[in-house]
Amino acid sequence: MPLSERFGLWWQAIAVYREPRVVLLIFLGFASGLPFGVLADPLIAWLSEAGISKTEIGLFALVSLPYSLKFLIAPFIDRLPLPLLSARFGRRRSWALLAQAVLIASLVFLGTTDPRLSLVAVAALATATAFASACQDVVLDAYRVESLSERQQAAGAATVVFGWRIGQMAAGAGGLLLAEVLPWTVVYAIMATLVLVGVIAILLAPEPEVRISTGSQALEAEGSAFLARWSHLPPRLAATLAWLYGACVCPFLEFLRxxxxxxxxxxxxxxxxxxxxxxxxxxxxxxxxxxxxxxxxxxxxxxxxxxxxxxxxxxxxxxxxxxxxxxxxxxxxxxxxxxxxxxxxxxxxxxxxxxxxxxxxxxxxxxxxxxxxxxxxxxxxxxxxxxxxxxxxxxxxxxxxxxxxxxxxxxxxxxxxxxxxxxxxxxxxxxxxxxxxxxxxxxxxxxxxxxxxxx
Structure with a gap:
């Protein structure tokens, strides 16, 4: 292959970073990294300034537990439609907007608390922030996978990581710098405002096409047939079990087959x-x-x-x-x-x-x-x-x-x-x-x- 042709193929590969769906992920990555940064150095510095003991500050590591439990949250985000929002924005964007709304609210209210007066309230709102952030991560990961072609997936991953690190630094280092000249209430309000970057990105983003595989259809049909043999179950219980089977069991079975x-x-x-x-x-x-x-x-x-x-x-x-x-x-x-x-x-x-x-x-x-x-x-x-x-x-x-x-x-x-x-x-x-x-x-x-x- 001539050198010019080889160069052209590599240039085409580089050009994937100019594609709109890939560029959009910078801003979604920013929104994902922002709360992670808020819950790191700024939160610890705030607690330290308030005179909270090292033992109690150490226990605040537990507020990040929702990040480790994303696999428990994911089935509900995959299958549960949100009233009004899903019909208006679609499956993925509706969940992202809900998570971002909770994220903004929890950050604003977190800034209004005082660790010296109610450490429990600070812990509860920090946990709510982590939970909303974990939900946002789950839905944004799914959005990235579903909206990109196989050729774009690696570029999308790199772009998301870039945006995530910028968001994490903006909240982590930026939060500490702002706290030198502003009260913590204002700092957290600014961090909440920055979440709007992700909100705007989601509103501008197209909803991925909802697709199903023939394999998943067959699996869920098997579950429905199994439950049909248990006709003595109350209808509401049977419907709940069928939903849980499709949301929680079928993802495992599909992979294991x-x-x-x-x-x-x-x-x-x-x-x-x-x-x-x-x-x-x-x-x-x-x-x-x-x-x-x-x-x-x-x-x-x-x-x-x-x-x-x-x-x-x-x-x-x-x-x-x-x-x-x-x-x-x-x-x-x-x-x-x-x-x-x-x-x-x-x-x-x-x-x-x-x-x-x-x-x-x-x-x-x-x-x-x-x-x-x-x-x-x-x-x-x-x-x-x-x-x-x-x-x-x-x-x-x-x-x-x-x-x-x-x-x-x-x-x-x-x-x-x-x-x-x-x-x-x-x-x-x-x-x-x-x-x-x-x-x-x-x-x-x-x-x-x-x-x-x-x-």
């Missing part, structure tokens, strides 16, 4: 295994070779943030140009190989320039791998159960990352740092080998879908 479902779940657990082990021990390694906490923070803040965002956009281009599975493989290989740059850091020791290089390379490839991985998990979702299945897959990814990386410290104690970094690369190989096998045995095929009948 696919060819290679076990290999897919194992791959989700293993793809970022090496990256997870490395991530736990990076800071102990840097401290151990003489870097101060301030030096690490400055380099990570300056180079790490930019590198992660850049890596995400590069990952989107790679997937758009090479296709989902090949792009996933390329990003996974680069992510694994990049762990070896820590060997250079171990050899160089306390060298800020090498630290900047190490952080940049590792964050670029992590951003690439994350973008490709999010696109892959998006492709696994049946459009009839998008919110539920995506929430379940991301929960599995997070849980496996936590569990599998828990032995990283023990491993680092047993071997030298150079050996440890080589082993983190080796740890990535099972996931890559499984991916190669799956590419030949179970290529991704989107579920057969058709437009849903009008309700």
């Amino acid at each position: 696919r060819r290679g479902w076990l290999a897919v779940l194992l791959f989700i657990m293993l793809y970022k295994f090496g990256d997870a082990i490395l991530g736990v021990m990076k800071v102990p390694f840097f401290l151990g070779i003489g870097f101060s906490k301030a030096e690490i923070a400055e380099v990570v803040k300056l180079f790490g943030f930019v590198a992660t965002i850049a890596g995400g956009f590069i990952g989107g281009i790679v997937v758009a140009r090479m296709g989902l599975m090949r792009g996933l493989l390329v990003c996974g290989v680069l992510m694994a190989v990049s762990n070896l740059v820590f060997l250079l850091q171990a050899w160089a020791g306390h060298d800020i320039g090498v630290l900047a290089l190490t952080i940049s390379v590792e964050n670029i490839t992590t951003g690439m791998g994350t973008t490709a991985f999010v696109a892959y998990m998006s492709s696994l979702c049946n459009v009839a159960y998008t919110a539920t299945q995506y929430a379940l897959l991301t929960s599995l990814m997070a849980m496996s990352r936590t569990v599998l990386s828990s032995g990283a410290g023990w491993l680092a104690d047993q071997v030298s740092w150079p050996t440890f970094f080589i082993l983190t690369t080796v740890a990535a190989l099972p996931g890559l080998a499984l991916l190669l096998w799956m590419m030949h045995r179970y290529p991704v095929a989107p579920a057969e879908v058709q437009p849903a009948a009008a309700e």
Whole structure:
């Protein structure tokens, strides 16, 4: 293929970031990251200024629990229509607008409370903020998956992450800066006003077409036939059970009936295994070779943030140009190989320039791998159960990352740092080998879908 033609194909891949549906996700990502930032440093600083004890401040970590329970919220968002709103705005946009309305209200009321007078009220409103934010995350994830084509999924993931980080920084760092000159009541009111960025984006966004798969229709028909044999049940109870079966059970059954479902779940657990082990021990390694906490923070803040965002956009281009599975493989290989740059850091020791290089390379490839991985998990979702299945897959990814990386410290104690970094690369190989096998045995095929009948 001539060089000019190759360049043209890569330019077409880059052009995916100019498409309106992809650009829109910057603003939806901003709305998603904003409340997460509010509930981090600004909330802790506010409580500290009010003289709340460290023990009580530590317990406020529990207000973020709704983020870990999104898989329980998702079935209701997938299947439950909202009176008046769903008819006017559609299934996804109606839930997003409701979540954003609750988010705005909870942030405004949170700012009017006083931690010294009623810590319980602060905790309740912070939890309400987290719950509304978790609901918004679920519906925006589903919106992204359903509104983008497979070619756009990786670019959409990179764009959402970019918007999310801007929103998180605007609320986190921006909230602290505003609190230097304004009372907390005004700060929280400003944060609530910024949620309107997401509201406007949702109002301008087109509602994704409601589609159902033939497989999901058959599953729910089986459930209805089973319940029909229990004709002695009260009609209201039977209808509730049928709804719960379709909303909560069918997403699991649909996934478990696919060819290679076990290999897919194992791959989700293993793809970022090496990256997870490395991530736990990076800071102990840097401290151990003489870097101060301030030096690490400055380099990570300056180079790490930019590198992660850049890596995400590069990952989107790679997937758009090479296709989902090949792009996933390329990003996974680069992510694994990049762990070896820590060997250079171990050899160089306390060298800020090498630290900047190490952080940049590792964050670029992590951003690439994350973008490709999010696109892959998006492709696994049946459009009839998008919110539920995506929430379940991301929960599995997070849980496996936590569990599998828990032995990283023990491993680092047993071997030298150079050996440890080589082993983190080796740890990535099972996931890559499984991916190669799956590419030949179970290529991704989107579920057969058709437009849903009008309700």
